[in-house]
Amino acid sequence: MCGIVGVVGKSDVNLQLYDALTMLQHRGQDAAGILTCHNGRFSQQKANGLVRDVFRTRHMQRLVGHSGIGHVRYPTAGSSGPALAQPFYVNSPYGIALAHNGNLTNAAEVSDELYRTDMRHVNTDSDSEVLLNVFAQELLKRNKLQPMAEDIFAAVEGMQKRIRGGYACVALIANYGLVAFRDPHGIRPLVFGKRETKKGTEYMVASESVALDVLGYTLMRDVKPGEAIFITGEGELHSKQCSDVVELAPCIFEHVYFARPDSIMDGVSVYKSRLRQGERLAEKILKERPDHDIDVVVPIPDSSRVAGQALAHVLGVKFREGLVKNRYIGRTFIMPGQKERRKSVRQKLNPIRLEFEGKNVMLVDDSIVRGTTCQQIIQMAREAGAAKVYFASAAPAVKYPNVYGIDMPSAKELIAHGRTDQEVCEEIGADWLIYQDLDDLIAASREGNENIKGFDCSVFTGEYVTGDVNEEYLYQLDAARNDNQKSKGDKHNDEGENTVIGLHNGDGDDVGLG
Numbered sequence: 001m002c003g004i005v006g007v008v009g010k011s012d013v014n015l016q017l018y019d020a021l022t023m024l025q026h027r028g029q030d031a032a033g034i035l036t037c038h039n040g041r042f043s044q045q046k047a048n049g050l051v052r053d054v055f056r057t058r059h060m061q062r063l064v065g066h067s068g069i070g071h072v073r074y075p076t077a078g079s080s081g082p083a084l085a086q087p088f089y090v091n092s093p094y095g096i097a098l099a100h101n102g103n104l105t106n107a108a109e110v111s112d113e114l115y116r117t118d119m120r121h122v123n124t125d126s127d128s129e130v131l132l133n134v135f136a137q138e139l140l141k142r143n144k145l146q147p148m149a150e151d152i153f154a155a156v157e158g159m160q161k162r163i164r165g166g167y168a169c170v171a172l173i174a175n176y177g178l179v180a181f182r183d184p185h186g187i188r189p190l191v192f193g194k195r196e197t198k199k200g201t202e203y204m205v206a207s208e209s210v211a212l213d214v215l216g217y218t219l220m221r222d223v224k225p226g227e228a229i230f231i232t233g234e235g236e237l238h239s240k241q242c243s244d245v246v247e248l249a250p251c252i253f254e255h256v257y258f259a260r261p262d263s264i265m266d267g268v269s270v271y272k273s274r275l276r277q278g279e280r281l282a283e284k285i286l287k288e289r290p291d292h293d294i295d296v297v298v299p300i301p302d303s304s305r306v307a308g309q310a311l312a313h314v315l316g317v318k319f320r321e322g323l324v325k326n327r328y329i330g331r332t333f334i335m336p337g338q339k340e341r342r343k344s345v346r347q348k349l350n351p352i353r354l355e356f357e358g359k360n361v362m363l364v365d366d367s368i369v370r371g372t373t374c375q376q377i378i379q380m381a382r383e384a385g386a387a388k389v390y391f392a393s394a395a396p397a398v399k400y401p402n403v404y405g406i407d408m409p410s411a412k413e414l415i416a417h418g419r420t421d422q423e424v425c426e427e428i429g430a431d432w433l434i435y436q437d438l439d440d441l442i443a444a445s446r447e448g449n450e451n452i453k454g455f456d457c458s459v460f461t462g463e464y465v466t467g468d469v470n471e472e473y474l475y476q477l478d479a480a481r482n483d484n485q486k487s488k489g490d491k492h493n494d495e496g497e498n499t500v501i502g503l504h505n506g507d508g509d510d511v512g513l514g
């Protein structure tokens with residue numbers, strides 16, 4: 001899950017982009033990039049690392065221009081090396097740079113077609129570079145020296161016919177403006193807003209509304225599924241529905257884990273959605289065990305705090321922050337390797353013994369994916385003296401890979417794949433395990449916007465909303481991206497073997513595309 005942002009302002013936008021990326025850091029910790037446009041010239045800085053490490057003062061000073069885009073990356077295609085950091089750039093037509101959140105399911109075919117039919121070169125194995133080239137090619141087909149809004153929308157239309165999967169994107173066209181679009185199912189989130197300044201109206205597009213809030217923008221609305229918006233350099237806003245078939249089916253895992261609780265997605269407050277998740281799960285607990293003997297509810301920070309609090313309230317049981325989080329360790333689930341994830345859980349969370357000693361503790365987490373977190377925490381709870389350790393997951397059992405921008409490529413790595421709830425319970429070492437029912441999760445996540453007819457729930461059901469994901473695709477995805485494979489790939493990257501040389505400022509010192 002990456003984070004993207006785009007701004008068309010009335011003065012230099014570099015600092016706004018930087019601040020917005022820090023607000024989206026929870027969506028990607030591997031790489032970050034900013035690209036701005038000044039007098040038709042792009043400047044950029046991108047590299048592996050957190051936002052605070054990638055941009056130094058000297059970079060910020062050189063990232064000039066009244067419009068720009070930014071990206072924080074959590075890889076779901078290709079390596080995690082610097083060559084795949086975003087935004088990506090193509091020089092023709094006009095000069096276009098793009099940042100992408102999501103994952104294409106037909107990147108390999110389209111990449112081949114780009115080479116054979118369009119004679120375009122794709123330099124990396126990033127699906128985002130493929131997407132950018134398709135957009136560029138469709139824009140080139142219009143054959144206009146100066147593109148108008150209608151040309152840009154026609155290009156998005158053409159592109160949508162060629163690509164499949166999940167995508168929310170921002171793109172900057174040198175001298176013309178900012179384009180933002182979302183796939184026809186709206187799988188990945190994208191919102192936009194405006195703020196008034198003395199010099200005129202400024203616009204921001206971002207993955208999550210929290211970036212808008214913090215920078216003083218008023219949320220206007222979500223980019224609709226299949227829609228594109230175009231904001232000219234002068235600040236004129238155009239929008240058009242670019243897809244014939246539109247069916248809002250946003251990723252439900254945003255509500256479970258990815259999004260910040262203070263964001264509003266497709267009209268639904270993520271915070272309220274998580275409160276409802278906790279309430280519904282508590283009702284299920286009360287139904288299954290009306291005479292439960294839970295003494296205390298302890299959330300596993302951070303993501304389960306909101307649901308955990310609501311759950312404890314409905315149960316009428318004490319809610320205690322019995323696990324203290326080291327605030328300097330990032331999210332473990334989006335780390336690239338299992339060894340790193342495992343080590344981080346222990347460094348990240350430490351129990352307060354008195355909340356566990358002699359008590360029947362119910363640990364609550366938003367989800368159990370590979371089981372890395374819960375296995376270790378349950379053990380910690382026992383070592384801290386808990387009498388019984390129960391475990392509640394605010395999401396149903398995660399059993400299937402994700403193909404739309406969450407790096408869960410391998411069913412075998414999911415602890416619940418091919419296991420019953422009881423078997424998972426034994427595997428994680430809990431005395432009792434209870435999962436949310438999918439219907440309850442859906443109801444909790446859509447309250448507030450009845451227009452959401454369904455969600456992409458593929459990680460729970462194995463049904464993929466784009467309809468094109470088959471056994472063969474999943475087999476290839478697993479083979480290319482399982483943890484074993486990725487560790488080999490990253491080794492190559494670090495050691496310079498098989499490394500793709502990034503067409504970007506390699507030493508991290510210079511800003512510019514030259």
Ligand SMILES: O=P(O)(O)OC[C@H]1O[C@H](OP(=O)(O)OP(=O)(O)O)[C@H](O)[C@@H]1O
Nearest residue numbers: 302303331332333368369370371372373
């Ligand atoms: O079963 P697993 O494979 O361990 O994955 C699930 C865990 O990973 C996430 O936490 P993470 O540390 O990434 O982020 P958080 O601090 O936002 O909870 C999620 O909130 C669960 O705790």
Ligand SMILES: NC(=O)CC[C@H](N)C(=O)O
Nearest residue numbers: 001002075076077101102
């Ligand atoms: N998580 C994402 O949105 C990833 C975007 C893109 N597929 C990449 O790997 O860079």
Ligand SMILES: [Mg+2]
Nearest residue numbers: 300301302303
């Ligand atoms: Mg967590």
